[in-house]
Amino acid sequence: MPFAEPSQHPLREGNRRMARIAYLQARELLDSRGNPTVEVDVFLEDGAHGRAMVPSGASTGRHEVLELRDGDSTRYFGRGTRKAIQNVVREIAPALLGMEANDQQAVDRMMIALDGTRSKSRLGANAILGVSVAVARAAAQSVRVPLYRALGGQKAQRLPVPMVNILSGGVHGGGNFDLQDFMVIPLRARCFAEALEDAVAVYRSMKGVLQKRGIDLAGVADEGGYAPRLASNEAGFDLMTEAIEHAGLEPGGEAAIAVDAAASQFYENGSYLLASEGKSFQTEEWIERLEGWVRRYPVTCIEDGLAEEDWEGWRRLTSRLGEQCRLVGDDLFVTQADRLLRGVAEGAANAILVKMNQVGTLTETLDVVRLAEMHGYATVVSARSGETEDDTLADLAVATGAPFIKIGSITRSERLAKYNRLLRIEEELGPQAAYALP
Numbered sequence: 001m002p003f004a005e006p007s008q009h010p011l012r013e014g015n016r017r018m019a020r021i022a023y024l025q026a027r028e029l030l031d032s033r034g035n036p037t038v039e040v041d042v043f044l045e046d047g048a049h050g051r052a053m054v055p056s057g058a059s060t061g062r063h064e065v066l067e068l069r070d071g072d073s074t075r076y077f078g079r080g081t082r083k084a085i086q087n088v089v090r091e092i093a094p095a096l097l098g099m100e101a102n103d104q105q106a107v108d109r110m111m112i113a114l115d116g117t118r119s120k121s122r123l124g125a126n127a128i129l130g131v132s133v134a135v136a137r138a139a140a141q142s143v144r145v146p147l148y149r150a151l152g153g154q155k156a157q158r159l160p161v162p163m164v165n166i167l168s169g170g171v172h173g174g175g176n177f178d179l180q181d182f183m184v185i186p187l188r189a190r191c192f193a194e195a196l197e198d199a200v201a202v203y204r205s206m207k208g209v210l211q212k213r214g215i216d217l218a219g220v221a222d223e224g225g226y227a228p229r230l231a232s233n234e235a236g237f238d239l240m241t242e243a244i245e246h247a248g249l250e251p252g253g254e255a256a257i258a259v260d261a262a263a264s265q266f267y268e269n270g271s272y273l274l275a276s277e278g279k280s281f282q283t284e285e286w287i288e289r290l291e292g293w294v295r296r297y298p299v300t301c302i303e304d305g306l307a308e309e310d311w312e313g314w315r316r317l318t319s320r321l322g323e324q325c326r327l328v329g330d331d332l333f334v335t336q337a338d339r340l341l342r343g344v345a346e347g348a349a350n351a352i353l354v355k356m357n358q359v360g361t362l363t364e365t366l367d368v369v370r371l372a373e374m375h376g377y378a379t380v381v382s383a384r385s386g387e388t389e390d391d392t393l394a395d396l397a398v399a400t401g402a403p404f405i406k407i408g409s410i411t412r413s414e415r416l417a418k419y420n421r422l423l424r425i426e427e428e429l430g431p432q433a434a435y436a437l438p
Ligand code: PGA
Pocket: 056, 057, 058, 059, 060, 061, 180, 260, 262, 330, 382, 383, 384, 385, 386
């Protein structure tokens, strides 16, 4: 079923016109949680090919664009993606055939118009993003340049600093504690490869620290981090500090801690509820708690410290911690220009997480990155908790010169596909390669 007309296939047509979209194909495959997702193949008339796989979040923001699921409970618990795939083949393919693949904006605008909804809910953001990225990859192959170069031009030569997941809680860890991610930010490295080496050392060292303290290691979480059951959320900061020390790094000087609270997940009726501790905080008390952690531990980055609707809280948090800390909006901004502009106007956050599938096209993602740069917000290019072996994220980070990338832990190949791609890019750039020192 998911095939275009045979006559439209470039290889059979033998059509020599360059870089026009000739053929699209889509299929349902599985992501790293075993959930169905969308893969798209795009072929151009010159024979170039691009493929993309779409990731999927678990702690999704309320304002993200819509991931279209079949809702047919007889397949994959209703999470099938056959409707999205049909939309690629029946609606998007006919609209895009013959368009220039290297005019990414025109391609993306065409899909946005065809969908016609704000949330991309008619065709599905998973269908649209799969096509958007596959077209970009095909266009890059057509001119025989790496994707980061095709998207970012000659100035695309800076590798991002990795924020690497070590401990997982929240919905990624099965509710073992409430903060979603404890990450390490390597500080002493002078290139990406060295940074990754330090992050791996901290990950390994955490295992020893957990064992020494007799903390049960039930397994790994969605992003490959350890998911221990902890007596308190604060214990995560102690463990991180100790693991950094045990790895032979100086906490604060050679490695820092980043935390993704994913606070929208535990915000109810105006309160922050730490279920694992049976405690509840008003916004002001919760901000004080965050401030205390920044004072006592080498924390330099807090993502979604507050909930996506707590704008007033965000404004206060930013005025209190914005000088010392990167305050990253993930669910807060959902990679969307209008929410970022509201943040700029209200003084909320000073950095933005960039997830392509929160907005649904490559063009809109690049626009938000430019907007963030214009307003002095740092960008953190980010994977989702449900990922695939697609490594586009690495190229996106280098193309945009993003100072940070967040992919998850250094285990599990859906994460390593991106880390390894960055290692290859650094090698390929050779002496040209720059590194975004933290
Ligand atoms: P998600 O988690 O992909 O489940 O949303 C990642 C994050 O919150 O940063």
